[in-house]
Amino acid sequence: MSGFIQQDVDVMRKKDVLAGSCKTETISANRVRNPIPDAVHALAKGFKSGRWASHIEPVPIPSKHAVIDLIEQAQRILFPGFFACDILRPENLEYHLGQQISLFYENLARQISSAIRHDCFRHNQACSLCNERSYELAAAMIDSLPEIRSKLESDIEATLTGDPAAANSDEVIFSYPGLFATIVYRLAHRLHEFEVPLIPRIMSEHAYHRTAIDINPEATIGSHFFIDHGSGVVIGATTSIGDRVRIYQGVTLGALSLPKDAGERLRNVKRHPTIEDDVIIYANATILGGETVVGARSIIGGNVWLTESVGPDTRVMLEQPKLVYIGPKPGGRG
Structure with a gap:
């Protein structure tokens, strides 16, 4: 019994030591200077002055994560069966494409709307029918998908012809960084042709960070x-x-x-x-x-x-x- 009593005493002493340590740390923390208010004031002043780039606006801005999701959705449409866990057969292919294209259409229209509204606000333009325009542009992009896919098939053929190490088209689609960069380029280029702001560059920069291949969408x-x-x-x-x-x-x-002055003059x-x-x-x-x-x-x-x-x-x-x-x-x- 005395052994158990001694263990209880030891536990109580450890708690007292820990409690004393925590109390000491709390007192020390209260004496440390709080840098947060000064940093908040200085940063807010810089952003509000307009000297520093920021997005302090009453309109939305395209989401980088949502744009990356659009690229992945487009891959599932353009290469059915490669980038999803679904098992596809001729019988359910049209259902799969219909589902994926519907999702892509709605999400693309939403991001285009944000890009247009942000661009209008940034250039002090009156934004008219932004949502309607975004759906028209998204529809035009949907119309372009068969043509884009046809060009990508030619790019796959060129890879198989030019690289003896390429075993088959599956390997090229799954693993070749050059093809991924080209897929993103062809999507971004078409959006650029439709004069969609900001989104094409977000897409091309994602491809660059993933592949170290930098293709301007223009x-x-x-x-x-x-x-x-x-x-x-x-x-x-x-x-x-x-x-x-x-x-x-x-x-x-x-x-x-x-x-130095070439930015605007040679744009x-x-x-x-x-x-x-x-x-x-x-x-x-x-x-x-x-x-x-x-x-x-x-x-x-x-x-x-x-x-x-x-x-x-x-x-x-x-x-x-x-x-x-x-x-x-x-x-x-x-």
Whole structure:
């Protein structure tokens, strides 16, 4: 019995020690400076002044998470059976598509409405019939889905033709970052053509963060487009790419260095290159300038830096560099 009594005493002593510690911590915390009110005041002052970008408006703004959901919904429509757990058969395919397209239509219209209303407010425009316009634009996007899917099929074919490592179309659809970036681009580009604000860029930035492939939704890209590997690819807003073009990782289709005041003055000027049909551009090549044209069937080698036009059927390669060995040469004695 004495053992049990001693255990109870020990437990009570531990509680007293803990209680004393908690009391001591509470007293210490009350003596610490509270930084929150000053930070709140300073931040609120900056936001209210208009000097800092913020969304303090009586209108909604598109949800980044909802836009990402739209991309995933579009994948389930454009590639039925790949991105959902449902088992699809010919008998229930139309039901599946009807259900998914209805959901996509309503959610897209809601996000377009937010984007239009936000844009009107930001430019001090009177917003008229925003909801009606959003449903019209969403309907036009639904009408475009068969055409978009047809182009994506050509992109899959180009991948299978251009990459011997691609075993089949299932592998390409599931796992190729280049195809995912192209899917998002084709959706975002069509919304850009419909002059939907903000949403196309949210979509393209999501694709960039997932794949490290940066395709501006304003760029124009033809059919049978293939990005191999893909990391580090940059395709600028006014780039024009023809049919059956293949590009590799690290390729930049960009603009020449611009003056500081170029943001507004050159906003609608072509600043990025034109790539004609059947061109291949190898890894880490950089092609710059709105007047730069790469002619049809040309090949641009790896690491090439190009700021002038190239005629059709031209190969542009760097001269073979000379290797310098310090120490034993590979396969040799010295």
